[in-house]
Every structure is written in C-alpha cells, then in structure tokens.
Amino acid sequence: MAKCKITVLKTMLNQDLAKEYCQGVVGPCHVFHEGQEFVVGLEKPQEFCDWAWHDLLPYVTAFLAGGNFSGDIFDGWMKDDHKMIACCTDGIRPVVFEIERLV
Template identity: 40%
Template sequence: MKKVKITILKTTLHEDLANEYGVEGLSTCPLMNEGQIFYADYAKPDGFCDEAWKAIYQYVFALAHGISDLWYYKDWIKTPGVAIVSCNDGLRPVIMKLETTNIESKPE
C-alpha cells in the first residue's frame, strides 16, 4: 500500500447559500488552508478535518491500493492516479486533489 498525497486546492464559500442558511459571519472553512498538504493511507492524517475525511476516505483507500484505471467510465478525471474531490459542507466546500505516490505505507 502507498501513501496518497492530499493537496487542498480551494476553500470556497457559496455566499448566496451562506447568506440564506448560514450563521452570521460564516466564512470559508477555518480548518483547511489552500496549499496545505497531507499524506494518508487507511487512516485520517493528523490535523485533517473529520467531516472531510468521511467524504474522501474511500478515494484515498482506492488510490492507496493501486487503482490506476480512470474512474467513472473515463468521463471524470483524465490523469490516472488522481482524483479531485470535495468535503460535504454545502455552504463552504473544500476542494482537494488526491494523488498516488511511491511512498510506502508503514503501520504505526
């Protein structure tokens, strides 16, 4: 099993939805920052948002175990070993890039 590199690409805010449904002063995710990098395999990396992990762990697990074919009938991602995913926060989703690496995963 290999480590998967998780790069935070964007922290977003749907202002129209946040204004209608969010609490006063809601802004982008306070837990994740653009450019931040994490490495994972079967376990959530330290400092990574619990809810974001719940949204992406199945992709991390698949990439860590060597999936190399294009996903979803080749109509989603053009680069093997990469997935662009987001967390479940509908008001301020965080967009992430997952990439396979050559870093061997070791039990802790």
C-alpha cells in the same frame, strides 16, 4: 505501504447560501488553506477535518488498494489516472482537494 498525497486546491464560500441558511457570519473553512498538503495512508491526519476525511476516504482507499479512476464511468475523466479531484460535502464552505497516489 502505499501512500497518497492530498493537496488543498481551493476553499470556497457560497455567500448567498450562508446568508440564507446560517446563523451569524460565516467565512470559508477555517481548517484548510490552499496549498496545504497531507501524505496519508488509511489513518486520518490529526489536524484533518473529520467530515472531509469521511468524504475523501473512499478515493484514498481505492488508490491504496491499487485502483484508479480511469475505467467505467471515469473513463476519460482525469488526465492522470493516479489523481482524482474531490471535495467535502459542506455546501456552504466547500473545500476542493487533489488526491494523488504516490508511486
């Protein structure tokens, strides 16, 4: 079966938003660290954040079904049509991921 590799590219913290909207002290995401890699099918890795998996699953599913992100609105977007950059929807401490279809 086809697989994808998910790599954590960057973890961030929007300190100004955290200060304005969060209770207490907030730091960057504690689940992921830069450089972390996961090889996946359609099953969420046990240690993967549920919310991030929900955000990335449409990209993973498209790659596993043989699709890519080089047509229509994505034409000319990514240099490699076997890769996509996406992030989780946490506006306070987003994490940016590279999703790559393994061929």
